[in-house]
Amino acid sequence: MNITIVAVGHLKKSPEKELIDTYLKRCPWDIKITEVEEKRPIKGAERMAREADLILSAIPEGAYIIALDERGKEMRSASFAKKISDFQDQGVSSLVILIGGADGYDPKVKERANMLLSFGAMTWPHMMIRAMLSEQLYRASTILQGHPYHKD
Numbered sequence: 001m002n003i004t005i006v007a008v009g010h011l012k013k014s015p016e017k018e019l020i021d022t023y024l025k026r027c028p029w030d031i032k033i034t035e036v037e038e039k040r041p042i043k044g045a046e047r048m049a050r051e052a053d054l055i056l057s058a059i060p061e062g063a064y065i066i067a068l069d070e071r072g073k074e075m076r077s078a079s080f081a082k083k084i085s086d087f088q089d090q091g092v093s094s095l096v097i098l099i100g101g102a103d104g105y106d107p108k109v110k111e112r113a114n115m116l117l118s119f120g121a122m123t124w125p126h127m128m129i130r131a132m133l134s135e136q137l138y139r140a141s142t143i144l145q146g147h148p149y150h151k152d
Helices: 015-026 044-057 077-089 107-112 126-145
Strands: 002-008 030-036 064-074 094-099 115-118
Touching: 002 044, 002 126, 015 030, 015 126, 030 044, 030 126, 044 107, 064 107, 077 126, 094 126
Parallel strands: 002 030, 002 094, 064 094, 064 115
Antiparallel strands: none
């Protein structure tokens, strides 16, 4: 299964980038990060609409889409791993996980998503969410392999 993380913003060299690279290298899946960024100084609904166009254009045809959103469903790590396992069993060849911009998603992104997933009610910096998502993908792979990394 191919996994693509579509994220608004550009990640520079940082401790978060090192963590992301470390976890993604450990994953058995082919995971790539596609960054999209609106560089014009626009704000609010106009910016969200432009970011939506960039996000949606980066999604491969036929992909299952999970949008990370504070109002989404919360899952334990084992449930997230089971969801990924189910996708593999169902023949899902492309999973896309979205990380939106600071203003959130335009409604057309949420409408296109198959699932909204939350990492909790707190607000997290986008670069930290990338690192946390990368770790959760690695953790999911270890759970599915029966590796002792995950403690429940």
